[in-house]
Amino acid sequence: MWDAHQAAINVGLSKFSGILFYSSDVERNFTTDFLTAIEFCKAAIYRPFFESSTNFLVGYSHRLLMEQDRVILTSNFSIREKALMNAVKFISEINEVTGGAYNISDAYPPLWQESPGQFSDYKIENGNAASPRRHVAPSPLPIHFGWQYHTGRLADPTQKTDCGYTSGAHLCISVDSWWAAFNYYLSAMPFLAAIDSGIMGISSDNVTFLPPSKDQMNFCYNISSCRSSFPEAMKKWNEFYQHVQSHSSSFEDLLKYLWAAHVSSSQAAHKNFDNRLKYYSKQEADFESNWALFVDYLAPPLFPSTLMRTHEFQKGLPTRMLVSGDKGHFIRDFTNLQNIVLFALSFLHKVHKYTGTLSFIVWETVMKLKVARNLFQEILEFSLHYFN
Template structure:
C-alpha cells in the first residue's frame, strides 16, 4: 500500500519546529497561566460544591493547571519542571486559541471574548471553544475518577452555556452516558499515568487515543459552527482537525516546549475572506507554508478516500518509523525556521 510522500512533508513541516529547546520553561506558559486557579479550592464554593465556569477562559485554563499540577509527580522521571508532561498540549493550544481571538463570538451578536467586552468569555458559538470543551471537561472528570486530584468529580459543578445546553455534558454520569468511549479512553490514560512501569512511548499512545476520542465528539456535533466564519477560516478549521488525526499515529510528544514551537506555524489571527494563499502578507513564510500544506493534505485525504490515512496509521505502528519521522522533523526545522 503506497503512501503519498507529500503527506510526510506536510507533517514534517508542521511538527519539526517542536524539536527546539527552551532555556526558560515559564516563558512557554499559556496566557494568564500564573493568574489562573491552580487547585480546586481556588474556585467558588456553593452548598459544598465547587463551581467552575467552564465558559470563562481563566477558569477553564485553571482546570488544565490542576491536571498539570496533580500529575506532575508521575512525569518527573522524564524531565524536571514537569516539562515532559503530555497534558501540556491541551492548555498550550487553548492559550493559542485565546491569544488569536478564536474563542470569541464569531457571530458578532455579543461582545463575548471581545476586547470591548468580556475578554475572558468563551462563546458557545465558537467552533474552537466547543471543540476544546470536550478536551477539558472529560480529561478533568476522568482524572477525578482516577483519584489523582484528591476530590470526587461529583463535588464539582460546571456552569452550562447560555444556549445549546443539550450538546454538552456536565458531570461524570452524563458524560459516561453520552460519550462513553471518550470517558473510557481518558480513564485508561490516567491508569497508565499512575503505573510506574509505563514508558514515555506508552503514555503517548494512550494520551493520543484519548485525545482522538474527544475530537470525534466535537467533529460530529459542531460542524454547523463553520457558517459563522469566513471561507478561509472554516477551511483552516476543517484542515486542522484532519491534521490532528494524522498527528496521533506517530505519537507526537505534546510536551511544553515542543507544543510552543509547533504552534509557530499556526496563523496568529482569525483568517478573513481576503486571505488568499499561497501568500498572506502578514503571516510568516512558515505559516503560509503550513496553511498551503494543510489544504493539500485535505485534498489528498479526500481524493484517496481515506486510503492515505490508513496507510499512515499502518506505517506508524512501527517504532522505527515513528523514530525516523521525528528525526526528519528535526532536519526540516533547520530548513524552515
C-alpha cells in the same frame, strides 16, 4: 520565592552530587528525577500553599525505594504514591526527550499566573466545586488555548455579542466558538475522568461544571453525565489514567493511551460542533477542518506534544483569523513558515479527501513501526527549525 529555592538547590547539588549511598539505584534515579520535577514546578509558578503541599506530601513514598520497585510497585504503595512516582518519571522522560530544553518562561499561556493554583480556588456552589463554561481554561493544551485566545478564535464568531473581543468582554469564551467547543471536550472530560480514576484524591460527587447559556445538551457537566453522553471517550481517558498510575508504563505507552483518548474526544466534538463552521469565513473554516485533520494524523506517530514542542510548532500557525481577502497560501502579513504550514495543511486535506481516507489507513500502518515514528518526528522538527 522560587528563585531563592532554586539557588539553594544549586548549592546543595554542587556539594552533595557525589553522594553514592542510596538504598538502591531506583531510589537514586527517583531523587534526581524529583529534582528535575521541582524545576518544572518553578517554571509553572506552582504555589505551594499549606493545603496543596499537604496533599502533595500524602503522595510521597513512605519508604525508600528498593530494586524490586524498578518495574512493579509493591502493594504497600497507595494510588497517590504510585501516581506521584509516575508523574516524576513522566516529567523526567519529557526532559530527556526534549534534550533538557524546558526554559518555558516565554511559552507561558496568557493569564497563567492569574489561574487557580489549587483545586479549592475554584468557585464553590452548594458544596460543589463549580466552574462556569466561560472559565474552563485549565486545559490539557494550555499553550494551544493561549494561541486561540491571542488570535481571537475564542471570540463570538457571529459577532452578535462582544464576547471575546478586546473592546468588550475580552476574557469571555463564546459558546458559539468552534475552537472553544473542542477545548471543552479536550479539557473537561479528561479532568472529570482523572477524578473518576482516583488519581486526584477528590470525591467525584463534589465536581460539577455550570452549563453554558445555550446548547446545553451538547456538553456534560459531571462524571455521571459524561459517562452517559460520551461513554467511549470517558473509557479511553480512564484507561490513560490507569496507565499513568502503572509504574511499568513507558513514556511511549502513555502517549499511546493519551492519543487514543484525545482522538475519541475529538471525534465526539466533530459530531456536535462542525455545524459551527458556518459562522466563519471560508478560509478560516477550511483552516479549522484542515487543522483538525492534521491533529488526527499526529496520533499514529504518537507525537509527543510537550510544552516546548507545542510552543515552537505554534510559531507556524496564523496569528489572526483568516478572512475572505486571504487568497491562496501566501498571505503578505504572515511569515514564510505560517504560509508553508497553511499550504501543507491544505495539501494534506486534499490527499485525504481524494484517496477516500486510504492515505490515513496507509499512514496508520506505516506508523506502527517505531523507526517510522522516530523519522517522522525528526523530519517535522527539522522542517520547523529550518523554515523558522
